[in-house]
Amino acid sequence: MEFPAVCSEDSSSEAAIMDTANKKRKISKDVQLDIEDLYKAVPQLAKVFRIVDKIGEGTFSSVYLAEARMRDGRREMFALKHLIPTSHPTRIAAELQCLTVAGGRENVMGVTYCFRKEDHVVIVMPYMEHQAIVDIIGSLSFEEVRLYIYHLLKALRHIHQFGIIHRDIKPNNFLYNRKSRTYALVDFGLAQGAADTQIELLKVVRQKASQKVAGLSGKREAAPPLKTSSTAPLPSSSTSSCVPLPPTAAGRALVKKPRTTVTSYTRTKLTKDLAGLRKVPRPVFGERNLNSCTPAPPTSKSDVKKSEEDASVRYPSANRVPLPVRASGSSQKTQRTLQQGLTCNCYLTDRVCNVCLARKQQVAPRAGTPGFRAPEVLSKCPDQGTAIDVWSAGVILLSLLSGRYPFFKASDDLMALTQIMTIRGSRETIQAAKTFGKAVVCSRELPRQDLRTLCETLRGKRCPAGDVTGVREANGETAGGQLKQLLKQQEEEPSGSRVPTNHSSPSERSEGEDGRGWDRVPDAAFDLLDRLLDLNPSTRITAAEALQHPLFKDL
Structure with missing residues (x-):
């Protein structure tokens, strides 16, 4: 891609550029500081453009209006889009590829050039005067x-x-x-890629997004990664577990890596309290204030039976299956997956049952x-x-x-x-x-x-x-x-x-x-x-x- 021939001003410095720009257009002091910071972040811009104003600002970028003097003497306006330094390189490259492949025709903005200095990226596009x-x-x-x-x-x-x-x-x-x-x-x-996208980098973005969604969806069941030192002794094999997963569509079986748990030898009062709470079985019916960390009051068998009878009267077609009680032993793995056919009874009531709380979090692009x-x-x-x-x-x-x-x-x-x-x-x-x-x-x-x-x-x-x-x-x-x-x-x-x-x-x-x-x-x-x-x-x-x-x- 060739950048339009421009003529750099030999005697122009950052201060001179700012003075000329301020004479043509009155801008606020904050915008002046932003323009100065952009010149410092990407110094090569000063050799080509005279930034005259800031015309847009979003969550991930800021847009500036700049002027370039062409070799034939005429002056042309450009829009400089400065991406925030925290933007992912793949995302930046995908946006550039969308502009270069699909831009420039059919009412889609094209790209003229791109500047990069370390983690600062500036996309140069033709400026189009428009009305909001x-x-x-x-x-x-x-x-x-x-x-x-x-x-x-x-x-x-x-x-x-x-x-x-x-x-x-x-x-x-x-x-x-x-x-x-x-x-x-x-x-x-x-932008993201559809299933049949022709933009190669959007395929990468789509793949990463699907992996992120899959990772967040299984966050309730997956354990956080453990950082261990190479000199630290590994626990015994009894604390590790290896669970085979069902085979994928390609026929390959995925095996979860052994998960190592480290037991702390200094138990604080807080961990003792949490261990005590874990031993208290939580009732399925009649729960209130589920966001509280305090344990639910002990419920007698007659109360639970009465709640079940009340629920069966309101919802006679509900198929109730008792939830497994969390084991008090630390060596026994807690069953977190829901049983097939498990139906909740909190629909149209002022409660949220454990069945609904145990469901996987729904994650999707928004x-x-x-x-x-x-x-x-x-x-x-x-x-x-x-x-x-x-x-x-x-x-x-x-x-x-x-x-x-x-x-x-x-x-x-x-x-x-x-x-x-x-x-x-x-x-x-x-x-x-x-x-x-x-x-x-x-x-x-x-x-x-x-x-x-x-x-x-x-x-x-x-x-x-x-x-x-x-x-x-x-x-x-x-x-x-x-x-x-x-x-x-x-x-x-x-x-x-x-x-x-x-x-x-x-x-x-x-x-x-x-x-x-x-x-x-x-x-x-x-x-x-x-x-x-x-x-x-x-x-x-x-x-x-x-x-x-x-x-x-x-x-």
């Missing part, structure tokens, strides 16, 4: 929204052909220049931005594909059609899933979760909303107190007030993040209806939205299929 969606969403016409989604789907189709899952699709990562009608998909820092994560990501489905990018595109379309950004704003994954159920329906969400092996429980049934009615209500085309039956029902006890809270939360957003409602003047409403085309939104737009927001990832429309939708027939 939150600033222009109130003035966008329907035709602009249609073109925006069309070009976003083109970018997704392109990267999905290479087996790239972007995993962080949002308006901030899909740049839009309103004047030139240009688009660019950026930031592949969280990278991305809150509010744009797909249901399979929120419910920790381990098998995630390119459909999660399509869901994020659907959330963007929902924001643009309703005029509310961000549309979903939840504090955690469960609340995010609740907000999705408020729009798409609880029964549909539960049924879709079953298709990818997850069970979702909702305390109340949430009706599915009509997307046209919802978007027109939020945009101010309809009055919620009128003929909007679905929204009116969702504001009551049927939906648990979730949609009402969602609407109230969006009303509290800054004025630039939402369009004028029915409280605006008649002239503003007529301009919005006639001038921007929101009074002629076709049914195809909401049909595409419905298919993009399909709760089932296996039936969700792909980016390639979406480009053939009737909404884009003239493009």
Whole structure:
């Protein structure tokens, strides 16, 4: 890869560069310090670029605006992405490979050059002037929204052909220049490879991620590694165990290495107390305050029998199997695996039984931005594909059609899933979760909303107190007030993040209806939205299929 010919300024020093930059653009003192630190971390940047501002900052990187003087005399702007020094080398190389293989065409940002100094990496990309969606969403016409989604789907189709899952699709990562009608998909820092990915380094990232998931899932049963000195005597063989595992799909039997346990000769009062607690059998039924370290009060046999009888009355079909009591002897290995067919009795009760506590922790990739994560990501489905990018595109379309950004704003994954159920329906969400092996429980049934009615209500085309039956029902006890809270939360957003409602003047409403085309939104737009927001990832429309939708027939 060749870097564009630039002319370095012979008499330029770091101080001179900073002075020139400050004259052109007023920047804060903190940004000045960040630019100075970047020059010190990667000195070769000063020979080529004049950094004029800091235009973005995220969890894993910072983006700077820089100017380079070309040999033909013209000056060109570039975006410098400085990755945090703690980023894994494989992850950095995978992001670069995504940019070089798939970038530079089909609305995907390419890479120009890359600087590296020790653990500091700076990726140089062409700078594209753009407008933030939150600033222009109130003035966008329907035709602009249609073109925006069309070009976003083109970018997704392109990267999905290479087996790239972007995993962080949002308006901030899909740049839009309103004047030139240009688009660019950026930031592949969280990208992962699909099962058929053509990006070699993403295969490595995918393999490491699966190994990490497997390791975290078996953390309850695996013992921590033991660090021993070469001169230390090994314990007797009676303290070691070798457990053969079932053969793998390839037919090879994996054998767990002998695990060595070291017994400390100085037992403190704390270890004595813990040893005493271990000897107390914990009851299965009637447990309370399971997060406490204090031992449960001794339960008589009559109490346990009464609890079992009460549970059998409420759940006659439950197949109860008694849990094995933990042995008090230190030499006997505790049985941690669950028996087949073991059924808990804490469903719909105010308790958590030992059966549920002993289950393996569910671990799955959940990278991305809150509010744009797909249901399979929120419910920790381990098998995630390119459909999660399509869901994020659907959330963007929902924001643009309703005029509310961000549309979903939840504090955690469960609340995010609740907000999705408020729009798409609880029964549909539960049924879709079953298709990818997850069970979702909702305390109340949430009706599915009509997307046209919802978007027109939020945009101010309809009055919620009128003929909007679905929204009116969702504001009551049927939906648990979730949609009402969602609407109230969006009303509290800054004025630039939402369009004028029915409280605006008649002239503003007529301009919005006639001038921007929101009074002629076709049914195809909401049909595409419905298919993009399909709760089932296996039936969700792909980016390639979406480009053939009737909404884009003239493009």
